[in-house]
Amino acid sequence: MNQPHLFVEVHILQSLPPSNVNRDDSGTPKQAQFGGARRARVSSQAWKRATRTEYARQVPEADRATRTKRIATLLTERLARSTDKGGAGLDPEQADRLATALLEPLGIAKSAKKDDQSAYLLFFGKKQLDDLVAALDGRAAELAALPDDELKAEVKQIPVVQTLSTGHPAEVALFGRMVADLPALNVDASVQVAHALSTHAVHTEFDYFTAVDDENTEDHGAGMIGTVEFNSSTLYRYAVLGVHQLRDNLSDTAETRDTAVRFVEAFARSMPTGHQNSFAHRTLPHLVLLTVRTDQPVNLVSAYEKPVAGTTGLAEESAVQLAEELTKVGETWGNKPLRTLATYTAEKDKVTDAFGPSLSFPALLDALGALVGDWLDGGAAAAAGDCAEAGAR
Structure with a gap:
């Protein structure tokens, strides 16, 4: 009914x-x-x-949302974090390269003025970034060592968009999210x-x-x-x-x-x-x-x-x-x-x-x-x- x-x-x-x-x-x-x-x-x-x-x-801090242009920076920090703290243990250069590849399916372009920022604000849950690192299934170092073309092909097999489209924190569920370039990420x-x-x-x-x-x-x-x-x-x-x-x-x-x-x-x-x-x-x-x-x-x-x-x-x-x-x-x-x-x-x-x-x-x-x-x-x-x-x- x-x-x-x-x-x-x-x-x-x-x-x-x-x-x-x-x-x-x-x-x-x-x-x-x-x-x-x-x-x-x-x-x-x-x-x-x-x-x-x-x-x-x-x-709790881990369950909160954030609205920021620095999603790439936050993801890079998680990939560089030690594995015992939920990260992937990559060096900063590898972490930055892998983060950029993971975010490419979202159509998130870098700001023309600041390389460490995206062109627009994105509202998402902090736990969703942790889930994205978990979706790598321990392959972060392996992926980061691949040539650009192979890395791009492998990233397509990782549910990046699905991870950021589910498990929304309450703040996103309440106030919604609008991403003009990728409607799959929109939340009413x-x-x-x-x-x-x-x-x-x-x-x-x-x-x-x-x-x-x-x-x-x-x-x-x-x-x-x-x-x-x-x-x-x-x-x-x-x-x-x-x-x-x-x-x-x-x-x-x-x-x-x-x-x-x-x-x-x-x-x-x-x-x-x-x-x-x-x-x-x-x-x-x-x-x-x-x-x-x-x-x-x-x-x-x-x-x-x-x-x-x-x-x-x-x-x-x-x-x-x-x-x-x-x-x-x-x-x-x-x-x-x-x-x-x-x-x-x-x-x-x-x-x-x-x-x-x-x-x-x-x-x-x-x-x-x-x-x-x-x-x-x-x-x-x-x-x-x-x-x-x-x-x-």
């Missing part, structure tokens, strides 16, 4: 103090026009990077992340700063003078995880369940690091709402098409408008979420009515893991039913 698609949507409200977490080429905090008002914006790329970095902290992303927008209008401000020369005792002037732009905002953040696509990418139900939970935790706890030392802007969300659907994802940013204009704080009013929008979308389109799970601080009946009771964040993650596990085990109907003990609504 074919299971339906399963989408886990993450809606977050989070307030940032004066900060510049994501700036444009002129140093100005990124912005966007929405609902006729200028909003603070943090690009999806910036928050995906922050999420991936946060996620990587939860997994299971996660989509929206640009974060402030729920209200914002105005950019300027911090005028000076730095003192500690060794200058002759006058009282500043050693340096400058300005940095900043704003403060309550952001609506949105991401959607296609559990069905994640399962297809990982081919392991237990790992799919664990990865789904870790992604939600990493997305909620992550923070882009622009000007972090200057502003110490790291905060935690006011609200984390999970909506579970099997039909189609629904970004609820329309809740803020009319900007929030709170005078005694923005977070609680933003939560109320989000609750109203979730209710209206469900009633208008008839596609109410099958489940909602939420962690929040707002004390409003509208919020509780729309999202259900607030769970502690660890309890929300546990409930998500149980839901995804049931669905992966074939219990899609049970996962969509009412499970009050898991905080369902």
Whole structure:
């Protein structure tokens, strides 16, 4: 029996103090026009990077992914590593020659500017390079001694493309990979992340700063003078995880369940690091709402098409408008979420009515893991039913 698609949507409200977490080429905090008002914006790329970095902290180094132009260098290092450390024990020149031959089927050309780099970034798992060395089956020294033509012919018998097309680490399975020159290496992303927008209008401000020369005792002037732009905002953040696509990418139900939970935790706890030392802007969300659907994802940013204009704080009013929008979308389109799970601080009946009771964040993650596990085990109907003990609504 074919299971339906399963989408886990993450809606977050989070307030940032004066900060510049994501700036444009002129140093100005990124912005966007929405609902006729200028909003603070943090690009999806910036928050995906922050999420991936946060996620990587939860997994062992060997199981992590990397996005780099230095795949040839990394493979060369593994081939030159001693055999007792998982390498092939080649000298550096042999290792470089064999690495170049192994990567040729991938169409990875060297950069025109830097010989030690490829022409484009490749996203792959560190373990996949170890698997590639293992695929040589102890023949590394033999292969490295062959003339160029014979080496090229032998490399064709080694499953280079297959090795890098299977056994994906969770980060690649989540965020996907696109290789224009070799579609066989492409991985469909299971996660989509929206640009974060402030729920209200914002105005950019300027911090005028000076730095003192500690060794200058002759006058009282500043050693340096400058300005940095900043704003403060309550952001609506949105991401959607296609559990069905994640399962297809990982081919392991237990790992799919664990990865789904870790992604939600990493997305909620992550923070882009622009000007972090200057502003110490790291905060935690006011609200984390999970909506579970099997039909189609629904970004609820329309809740803020009319900007929030709170005078005694923005977070609680933003939560109320989000609750109203979730209710209206469900009633208008008839596609109410099958489940909602939420962690929040707002004390409003509208919020509780729309999202259900607030769970502690660890309890929300546990409930998500149980839901995804049931669905992966074939219990899609049970996962969509009412499970009050898991905080369902």
